[in-house]
Amino acid sequence: MHRERIGVVGLGRMGSAIAERLASQGHQVTGWSRRGLTAPEGTALGIAVATELGELVAEADILILSLMDEEAVAAVLTALAGHDLANRLIVETSTVGPDIIRHHAPSLAAAGGSVMDAPISGGPDLLRIGRAGFYIGGSETDVARFRPVAEALSDRIHHVGALGDGATAKLVNNMMLLGIWQTLKEALQLGQAAGLTRETMLAFLEGSPAASPAMRSRLPVILGQSDTVGFSLSGVVKDARVVAALAEALQLDLPATQAARQSFEAVEAKGYGEADLAMMVRIATQGKDNA
Template identity: 30%
Template sequence: MSGPTVTPPPGETSGGTSAAKTRVGFVGLGSQGGPMARRIVEAGHPTTLWARRPGSLEPFADTAAKTAGTPAEMAADCDVACVCVVDDADVEQVVTGENGILEGLAAGGVVVVHSTVHPDTCRRLADAAAARGVSVVDAPVSGGGQAAAEGRLLVMAGGDDAAVERCRPVFATYADPIVHLGPLGSGQLTKLLNNVLFTANLATAAGALALGRSLDVDPDRLAEVISHGSGTSFALGRVAAAGGTLGPMGERAGALLQKDARLLATVADAAGVPAGPVMRAADDALDLMEHRR
């Protein structure tokens, strides 16, 4: 097995010539991961893909991307292995399970966890990876598939400075800004806080529109006014677009928002820190979406 490519500062080698592109592996080609992987391929990084479902690979048939039979086979052909699957169990299976990434990734490689998971999951992975000379960076993202396709995702990174900087040219293919929050796990904590605040804002936005309706203020006009005022929020736009209710949001994203609220509550409980009003408001939204925490 060949060793990892040593990536110099972006765009330059010690001789001043164009830098070699980092070899990238990618797992998790869903609505967000798929556009991220395509951006990596189109930026010229040698890319190897693995997917449980062959259909997920079909959109890449017209690209330079290679495919692998297992995550381990994929990892043996890359320096940075990106994981963008749904939950903690999926991440651990792909990274540390049989034929997982750690079985193939050479010493010096980096595993990037783009999934939103418990910070402790990333720390467990880092312990297992360290025994093989591999680093882990947690780098959850925000923005959705369209933002990924346009190269404007938000990446919230946690991990060793050198490991994060090594991944930065890869992140830059699909993200702007890229924010390094601190040590491993800090990216996940930041993403969970963001998602719980968004969930809380859904409750307050829906509550304001409902209260206005009860007081004979047209909810569409009210939403139009608030969107130009100090009370506006991204959540208000989502609630207004759904007719002032959280039903459609619950169908699309209720389970994921519930998962993230549960994760943050677990972290806060373990730290002995009261979650406070943001969690109470988030719980109100989850109740309205019929996804009680």
């Protein structure tokens, strides 16, 4: 069976995991990064290295974007529209607002390319074992073309609607996670103020119906037993701000999400931006047992 050539734009933690996983599954993968990607870095991931964006376009049939923020996504999509994109499928996997991909779609189409959004649920570790999730927005034709690639990365592929709807679905998902962490923080603070220890509460919450896989996986971080980073706290702040911008555009008041955003921003301001997101709960409840 013919396998389309893959180009990965953005080789941060997520992009590197995408590239490494696809290469390990037998795909021909080339990577390009705005910061530059060295040959040894490419070798470590098992991929070829493009020194220019145009070189990547020439070497790939499907271009997967994995970038940090809307500014980076807009810059890359603008640059791509300046190349011949005939028969190229552009897949935007970053967590951004839905209007970014919709705004750039006409110029990408004029250059001959097809485009879809497929933001990812889950971190690098899940990508590397093919267990991440995809929220996909785009045409049936483009989704069908991308599906064999998505299946190498994900066991949870959700085609939720038209172009941009994948981005919206990812933000909805992230809002639920923001709520989980904010509620956990407040629950632990209440229990601590009433005389329970953090360890006692986490022990029974771990097995409760309210527990989530995300919470269970980060208990060592909350308890101060590990500093492993699954997803950075600064990344959560960025995503929360994307949610806030969309809510403002839609004239929606989201008090729970706003409270969660403020909690993460407060801990980021203390210098924990590169720590795991669960550091928010750890810092907010640290040293407060039997208060």
